[in-house]
Amino acid sequence: MTQLTVTPDSAGITDVPGFEAAGVACDIRQKNDLKRLDLALVYSMRPCTAAGTFTKNAVKAAPVLLCQKNLEEGGPFHGFVANSGNANACTGPEGLKDAQTMAQRAAASLNQKPPAFFVCSTGRIGQPLPMDRVIKGLERAVTEKGRTPAHGKKAADAILTSDTKAKTVTVSFTYDGKKHTVAGFAKGAGMIQPNMATMLAFLATDFSVPRSFLQKTLTEAVNGTFNCITVDGDMSTNDTVLMLANGHSGVSVGDKSPRELRVLFAEAVWKACDILADKIVSDGEKITKVIEVKVQGAASAEDAEKCARAIGNSLLVKSSWYGEDPNWGRLADAAGYSGAKLVEAKLDIRYNDTPAMTAGKPHPELKPKWKEIVKQRRFTITIDLHLGKAGYRLLATDLTEGYVNYNKSE
Known part of the structure; x- marks a missing residue:
């Protein structure tokens, strides 16, 4: 049986062929800090299928509502924008409008349609986003995006809040002579009690994966990993796990694929989620054990x-x-x-x-x-x-x- 190769502290999502990323500082916290990265962009020129799981909190942040709506519409998708420092939660109709604007600006800059982009936010609840700063940050992110490890690491840094370190992982395996990859990054340290937690996690793969199979695979992995951690018992308004599949490898995995390939893919997704979940709980706010x-x-x-x-x-x-x-x-x-x-x-x-x-x-x-x-x-x-x-x-x-x-x- 083919073995998985696991890199726990990797470049993250840019390890997946075809994905570009950026992390920029735009002072979303409004503390005159232009050194702290706070806005991430991930982009695939190839269209992607997508899957997601979200908070079960009855109070859902505007980005969560937008992500759920986009998923229901079915894509194709090309990436996402994520910010830290402001949750855009409990912000009413203006909050939803701001999330939509983020998707629209990202799409326009990359010659795509707005539903092609997901939006995620994390940070303080109940404050409006400083959209002038966000839009300027997005413009820079589009210009600065790239495929190097440094780009992936900056994106991972840009979503952190009370975390003490970035959380990345890459899992790969070879099947039928071709290497395939599942990689991603996450954030979370407090308000951790999935289903799910103040937690954002982003995964990508170079497989072509039908939407239903991708959703099933991700849901099973999330249930056994991200939904099995707790720091403080609190459930957030913004919890999101997203996975994109861009088909860069030219190989498809789905219900009709050989069993070995289906098992390997599911194990790779599970392993990536498991490592990121462990990194989150291990970085819990001020914990010692x-x-x-x-x-x-x-x-x-x-x-x-x-x-x-x-x-x-x-x-x-x-x-x-x-x-x-x-x-x-x-x-x-x-x-x-x-x-x-x-x-x-x-x-x-x-x-x-x-x-x-x-x-x-x-x-x-x-x-x-x-x-x-x-x-x-x-x-x-x-x-x-x-x-x-x-x-x-x-x-x-x-x-x-x-x-x-x-x-x-x-």
């Missing part, structure tokens, strides 16, 4: 997820992780109130491979081992309900005073 919460033996998939999210979002649990206190009683408590079917006499809890509770009975003699485990930057907590075969995996973080101080004012 990443914890893998694994629930197994649940009576249903819904129960497994309920249990994992109750633990991963519990303030008491997250605080104990930060304090390096293996307070497994809080884990049992959260599992108990999660709404999942649970029988205490069957409950197992483990820190890595060290049991804290087996069949409802604690192991106090192992406390020194638990304490060593929770001092680590990353560790795993396993909850086995012994009531079925369903499971769920969630990546969560601790909660620090640094998070509180960072978010009490801007």
Whole structure:
């Protein structure tokens, strides 16, 4: 079986043949800072099919509404514009008009029609976009776009908000003597509780992919990756994952393709999403730990997820992780109130491979081992309900005073 080649810190989307990118500074935050990149443009001269997943928040930012409308119309698509520093959310009809203007200006500059461009925004909610700055930035982005690694990295930098680092990935494989690529970039550090999170993620591939197959592949990958992370339990107004397929390779992948090719493509998309999701949770605002919460033996998939999210979002649990206190009683408590079917006499809890509770009975003699485990930057907590075969995996973080101080004012 062909193996995937994974580059976790790559140039990002410009690693995909046929895609150009730019990242420019236009001071969208209006802080007289023309060094901080805050507007990204990605463009494919070849027409693309597209797929997307979006926030389930009832309050959706204007760019989300525009992206959903464009997807429904079906394309063809040629790229997207994304800005940081302003979410263009809760901005009423003017906000939607501004998002449309961004798409129109990008399209006009590149001799395309407005629906060919998606628009994404991230940043402070409730403030109008400084459109004069955005339009000037777009003009520069069109002029400065290119296909080099530097161009891809600038685009990845331009969408960051409270992130401490850019998040990029490239996954490739060879099939029938030809190399194929899935690559992308993302942002996110706070307001992270998918479905989805204050999170933007952009993926591209050089395959030709029918819209329905691309959507199915992306949705499955997002459900198992971006939708399985939490930092603070808050869902954003702007969450978006977009994927573009420009067919540059001349090879199509879809429902009628050979099984090996379909599997490889799905694995490549999943791997790219998984790495970007891990990068997001690992860069959570002021965190010190990443914890893998694994629930197994649940009576249903819904129960497994309920249990994992109750633990991963519990303030008491997250605080104990930060304090390096293996307070497994809080884990049992959260599992108990999660709404999942649970029988205490069957409950197992483990820190890595060290049991804290087996069949409802604690192991106090192992406390020194638990304490060593929770001092680590990353560790795993396993909850086995012994009531079925369903499971769920969630990546969560601790909660620090640094998070509180960072978010009490801007």
